[in-house]
Amino acid sequence: EIVLTQSPATLSLSPGERATLSCRASQSVTTYLAWYQQKPGQAPRLLISDASNRATGIPGRFSGSGSGTDFTLTISSLEPEDFAVYYCKQRSDWPRTFGQGTKVEMK
């Protein structure tokens, strides 16, 4: 099973600041990695597919990068609605696995 480790667990930032979230895979997933955002009481929302492709309707301040085992989600300038939990997920192999999440909280 491919283990995805996200860091940090919590990121305390202010609106307007840059957020950098990390996801490390226990083995290569090439670029088969996605990022999801989840707000309390809501279903997750797809942000980024295949490491760097923004999903439909996702603002340009969200960007993804990486390949192999190391991936990054960057939010260039945090908006109030961006404070949420972010998960990475791989589709390179079965079983599909998610990271444990990074909570972006308001400082």
Next chain:
Amino acid sequence: EVQLLESGGGLVQPGGSLRLSCAASGFTFSIYAMSWVRQAPGEGLEWVSTVTADGNITYYADSVKGRFTISRDNSKNTLSLQITSLTTEDTAVYFCARHDYSGCYDFWGQGILVTVSS
């Protein structure tokens, strides 16, 4: 508008069974793979099961293999998850999700709560 609406959750005793359903609308259901993902209270996301668009191939997490069965009825635009031999570890919100062309989950239902307790 794409909509996924789960139903069938509730309180069940350990060892019991439930059948979850996901009613799909607003898209051609029969051409999309579908999955179930769950989230225990206060915890992260866990992939549970996937079925291909034609229903012929299924995949399961080890934690549910042999106890859960995913299926679909393309004539009724419905995805199902039969869950049996429930334990307290299965208590979670269960989401159904549609796969996009790359296999990512581009649309999700609102989730349905399954509580396993005596």
